[in-house]
Amino acid sequence: MTSSDDPTPTPQPDRPKYDDRSYRSVAGIVTGVLLIALSLWLGGDAVLRGSGRTPWLTLAGLLAALPLLAAFTIRPAVYAGEERLRIRNPFRTITVPWAAVEHLRAGYSTEVVAGGQRFQLWAIPVSLRARKRVARQTARAATATARQSSLLNAPEVPARAWSDQAVDELRDLAETNAAKPGAQGEVSVRWAYEVIAPIVTGAIVLAVLLAIG
Structure with missing residues (x-):
């Protein structure tokens, strides 16, 4: 009678790596x-x-x-990966693990608060003119929608301004990835x-x- 050996476990494929946004x-x-x-x-x-x-x-x-x-x-550039946010400003490069992100906002400029410090995102400038244009388009689209008898023919509501969309995406990435082991750590700044x-x-x-x- 031959003894059966335990089958060799099949190695699991590594999780795919995605390029930074x-x-x-x-x-x-x-x-x-x-x-x-x-x-x-x-x-x-x-x-x-x-x-x-x-x-x-x-x-x-x-x-x-x-x-x-x-x-x-x-x-200026902003790179958002699965584990961290990298901000390349004119004279500094700031690396922020997602777990260290406290707040992301777009007011008159886009900025991230992390590790008790505030860093501006030079690569994502805020355009008040673009915001006003989108607001006007949204208002016109809402008025046109209200007059439509059928929702199938209703026009699409315009997207938000680019800077606001970018900040929304970064917030989602921070919330999604903050708990990952590789997203822990402190903020680092390199001149x-x-x-x-x-x-x-x-x-x-x-x-x-x-x-x-």
């Missing part, structure tokens, strides 16, 4: 690209055709101005020295050139 201001990125292109065009012309100290002053100014423009327009260093260097060089002139 990302939120960025398209208008801010477009504005930044245009401003940087304009600065390079004007600055390049001054460097090539300028005389005396003009090329050096221009180069120092560009060294300080270009990273500054990029920091406030292209750099973006790769952005700050060239700005400070350019400003110092520009000040020295102006002082010795």
Whole structure:
């Protein structure tokens, strides 16, 4: 009689990993690209055709101005994953585990309160004009719906403003994921020295050139 061994347990597949949701201001990125292109065009012309100290002053100014423009327009982003919220602001990157989120709101700006601190979400700007436009569309849609004899033909109610939708999604993610083991921990803040260093260097060089002139 042969003894039957216990079957080897079948390994369970790992839980699928999902990419972070990302939120960025398209208008801010477009504005930044245009401003940087304009600065390079004007600055390049001054460097090539300028005389005396003009090329050096221009180069120092560009060294300080270009990273500054990029920091406030292209750099800002918000990444929301299953375990944490990562906020990339002009000069800092803030990592907030979902369990540490105390409040998310969109007033005149979008912000998260976590670990007793308040952090602004630069990548999700609040547009009061967009809110008013959506409110007008909603009011017109509600009036039209009330006049419809059949609900099947009723127009759709417009969505909320983009910033308000984004904050709603982030709130849902915080509530859904706060209890996960990987979502525990404290808020961490890292300064973006790769952005700050060239700005400070350019400003110092520009000040020295102006002082010795």
